[in-house]
Amino acid sequence: MKIFILLMLLVSQSLFASEVEELFKQKKYQQVASLFDNPNTFNPLSSQDMILVSYSLRAMGRYRDNTKLIAVMIKKLYAKEHAQIFDKIQNKVTLDADDYPKPLILLYWNIYNDYALIIKSYKKADAQLEKDKANFQSFRNILSELEFREGRVEKTNDQVTSHLQYLSDIEYKFTASFQLQYMSWQYSAIMSRKSTGVNTDLIITNQGLCLGGDVGYESGFYHYALEGCFLIGSGGVTAYGTPEVTYKQNLAAYGVKLGPSAYKIVSSSKSRIGISLPILFTTQKMTQPSDPDYVVDQDTAVNFVPTLNARWQFDKWYLKTEFGQYFGKKETLWALGVGRQF
Amino acid sequence: MFAKFLPVLLIMLGCFYSKNAKAYPNFIGHGYTSCINCHYNPFGGGPLTDYARAVAATTISSRNFYPESMTDERLANSSGFLFNKPENTWLRAQMNYRGFQLVRNPNSSTQEKTMWINMQADARLILKFGENDRFITVANVGYAPPEKNAPAGTKQDTWRSREYYMGYKITPKIGVYAGLMDKIYGIRVIEHIAYSRVYPQVTQNDQTHGITGHYIGESWEAGLQMFSGNLMQDADIRMKGFAATAEKTIFGLHRLGGSFISSENDYLKLNSAALHARMNLKEGSALLFEVGRTTQTVVQSKKEKTSHYGLLQTYLRPARGWYVLNNVEYIKTNVEEDPYSIRWGPGVQYFPFQRLELRFDLYNTRNFSKEASTKDNWMYLFQTHVWL
Numbered sequence: 001m002k003i004f005i006l007l008m009l010l011v012s013q014s015l016f017a018s019e020v021e022e023l024f025k026q027k028k029y030q031q032v033a034s035l036f037d038n039p040n041t042f043n044p045l046s047s048q049d050m051i052l053v054s055y056s057l058r059a060m061g062r063y064r065d066n067t068k069l070i071a072v073m074i075k076k077l078y079a080k081e082h083a084q085i086f087d088k089i090q091n092k093v094t095l096d097a098d099d100y101p102k103p104l105i106l107l108y109w110n111i112y113n114d115y116a117l118i119i120k121s122y123k124k125a126d127a128q129l130e131k132d133k134a135n136f137q138s139f140r141n142i143l144s145e146l147e148f149r150e151g152r153v154e155k156t157n158d159q160v161t162s163h164l165q166y167l168s169d170i171e172y173k174f175t176a177s178f179q180l181q182y183m184s185w186q187y188s189a190i191m192s193r194k195s196t197g198v199n200t201d202l203i204i205t206n207q208g209l210c211l212g213g214d215v216g217y218e219s220g221f222y223h224y225a226l227e228g229c230f231l232i233g234s235g236g237v238t239a240y241g242t243p244e245v246t247y248k249q250n251l252a253a254y255g256v257k258l259g260p261s262a263y264k265i266v267s268s269s270k271s272r273i274g275i276s277l278p279i280l281f282t283t284q285k286m287t288q289p290s291d292p293d294y295v296v297d298q299d300t301a302v303n304f305v306p307t308l309n310a311r312w313q314f315d316k317w318y319l320k321t322e323f324g325q326y327f328g329k330k331e332t333l334w335a336l337g338v339g340r341q342f
Numbered sequence: 343m344f345a346k347f348l349p350v351l352l353i354m355l356g357c358f359y360s361k362n363a364k365a366y367p368n369f370i371g372h373g374y375t376s377c378i379n380c381h382y383n384p385f386g387g388g389p390l391t392d393y394a395r396a397v398a399a400t401t402i403s404s405r406n407f408y409p410e411s412m413t414d415e416r417l418a419n420s421s422g423f424l425f426n427k428p429e430n431t432w433l434r435a436q437m438n439y440r441g442f443q444l445v446r447n448p449n450s451s452t453q454e455k456t457m458w459i460n461m462q463a464d465a466r467l468i469l470k471f472g473e474n475d476r477f478i479t480v481a482n483v484g485y486a487p488p489e490k491n492a493p494a495g496t497k498q499d500t501w502r503s504r505e506y507y508m509g510y511k512i513t514p515k516i517g518v519y520a521g522l523m524d525k526i527y528g529i530r531v532i533e534h535i536a537y538s539r540v541y542p543q544v545t546q547n548d549q550t551h552g553i554t555g556h557y558i559g560e561s562w563e564a565g566l567q568m569f570s571g572n573l574m575q576d577a578d579i580r581m582k583g584f585a586a587t588a589e590k591t592i593f594g595l596h597r598l599g600g601s602f603i604s605s606e607n608d609y610l611k612l613n614s615a616a617l618h619a620r621m622n623l624k625e626g627s628a629l630l631f632e633v634g635r636t637t638q639t640v641v642q643s644k645k646e647k648t649s650h651y652g653l654l655q656t657y658l659r660p661a662r663g664w665y666v667l668n669n670v671e672y673i674k675t676n677v678e679e680d681p682y683s684i685r686w687g688p689g690v691q692y693f694p695f696q697r698l699e700l701r702f703d704l705y706n707t708r709n710f711s712k713e714a715s716t717k718d719n720w721m722y723l724f725q726t727h728v729w730l
Contacts, residue, residue, distance in 0.1 A: 184684065184708060186718075205708060205715050238715045250712070266660045271627035273658045273666055308688055310658055310668055312623050319629065321656060321668045323688050323706075332706055332718065334686045336654070336670060 032056035112139040169220020178213035179339030186331035208233015228258035255282035270313040371628030399696035404663020442725035542614035564588035626659025681711035699727035
């Protein structure tokens with residue numbers, strides 16, 4: 001309101017209250033603001049009435065219309081000074097606020113705040129936002145150069161920056177990466193002795209590399225992807241305690257791990273935590289013992305392995321961990337990998 | 343095993359969405375590169391400074407149990423001993439308890455073992471004088487649980503001091519400390535069973551009497567320690583020697599460093615070296631990394647054994663008060679032999695309000711050997727940590 005009174009005093013050219021002023025005093029903002037909508041009612045307005053229309057537009061929440069009105073006022077009333085300010089900023093010449101009319105600076109302040117409110121009203125980014133951002137930054141620059149209300153200008157800028165970050169964060173973008181993981185997983189089997197019916201649990205502890213990647217969509221808060229990799233590795237299996245037979249093999253393993261994943265992004269560096277629900281398919285053929293009394297019965301080659309994942313981002317590169325247990329079984333899988341986003 | 347706890351982990355993680363200490367090395371994720379920000383001991387461990395207690399109240403602990411009207415400023419003002427704001431600048435008292443429920447081989451009908459361990463119950467006194475606490479004296483006395491595997495007839499004190507020392511900052515950058523302190527080596531992670539602490543013998547009862555120099559510059563921090571063993575022990579088993587550590591801040595965020603320790607008693611000579619890194623991945627997310635080599639030599643037989651170890655600790659902070667961690671450790675106890683082990687475990691750390699830390703850790707140890715294929719070892723623990 002102080003700004004309003006100051007503007008009124010500075011711009012006022014008439015000692016007599018106009019019809020517009022009467023409406024404004026009666027808080028009939030809608031009626032005053034509607035003068036902007038019709039060139040026939042807007043063009044004859046005095047600069048004093050324009051200010052009243054401007055404040056009415058703000059009162060009605062018509063911030064974009066108000067930026068248009070202020071632009072007209074600047075062009076109509078302070079075209080020369082505005083051009084000079086613009087030139088000096090472009091040529092990096094220091095500005096002195098005392099050299100310019102106070103009402104002009106207050107118009108800059110108002111239009112700056114209007115653009116801030118316009119930007120903060122966006123629910124999602126679009127082409128118009130880029131134009132509003134450019135205008136907002138332009139008036140921020142002018143106010144900063146004029147050293148006008150610097151603290152408040154920066155506070156408003158912080159709020160706008162925060163909202164722009166939010167708009168950027170809620171937007172889902174396609175992402176893809178490749179990754180190489182060192183992985184250890186287990187595979188079990190049972191060796192049975194037909195003559196006695198005694199069973200011996202066998203477990204293969206494998207390790208290998210899994211080369212693959214992920215494709216998905218990522219916002220600033222969540223990341224949903226399909227992850228997959230081709231696995232190559234090996235593992236050993238031994239069985240002691242069966243005096244007649246010592247079963248010992250080292251077996252190559254190949255496979256595929258594929259499944260959806262969901263992450264929550266928890267830091268500005270894009271570190272994230274999530275879960276993955278992959279299917280693990282491995283081929284690892286165990287030979288039968290030479291003694292025909294023994295038979296090895298392998299577990300299924302396809303397993304569902306829910307994992308708890310975490311990922312730490314270093315710009316495009318990332319480090320990733322996975323830890324999970326086969327669904328309905330005791331075997332586990334864990335992996336440590338590095339990846340790079342495209 | 344993991345599946346049994348997955349729902350617990352998910353429920354705990356789910357709590358992050360329900361609403362909107364101790365100073366650990368992973369708090370580099372909050373921008374604290376140096377231990378001296380939070381501890382009187384410039385290399386970490388032991389009593390916390392007033393600043394650290396306020397940080398624990400206002401940054402580390404959650405607000406889940408506080409009303410909106412409780413401001414962070416009020417929380418900071420109540421972070422002193424017994425919820426008081428310190429009334430003087432020279433005397434501080436602190437109490438600290440840490441205990442946990444340990445379950446080995448869970449789900450095994452014959453081998454499951456459950457025990458509650460009171461790991462630490464300390465009372466601490468700090469005297470500090472001068473500008474920026476130039477002169478400090480720290481004393482600690484606490485309960486120490488007797489070693490369950492100690493030989494029969496071994497006399498074990500259940501009360502002991504794990505540290506008492508005096509410190510003097512010659513300049514703001516250089517300090518000298520003398521007394522019973524932790525050895526300076528590697529990343530002082532809280533897990534005292536970590537291979538990176540057990541093999542170089544820098545774990546929870548490995549304090550030593552000695553003198554320690556500390557330097558902190560713009561981007562470098564370093565220390566040198568000469569020690570004569572724990573004088574409370576018999577002379578023949580005191581590990582005497584020296585240790586050195588240095589870290590450099592890179593990109594204003596991360597720390598890269600190296601450590602060396604050499605010590606010996608009448609029976610054993612021990613040399614260890616490590617490279618370590620702590621990385622700040624913002625808003626509490628951090629990575630801790632250490633690789634090391636330890637060589638033990640039996641004095642009498644000159645028999646030597648070299649071990650390699652590795653540590654990767656990863657932290658994420660989904661919400662204030664919550665940390666999700668992954669502990670990945672590697673140990674090859676004898677580099678000339680084939681077997682090695684990897685211990686892998688997720689965990690959740692929760693600070694519901696200041697002065698209380700709850701933590702769940704799951705450990706899955708897998709052994710790799712050409713000669714034997716064995717089932718994994720499982721262990722989990724629920725830890726409670728209270729500080730007053």
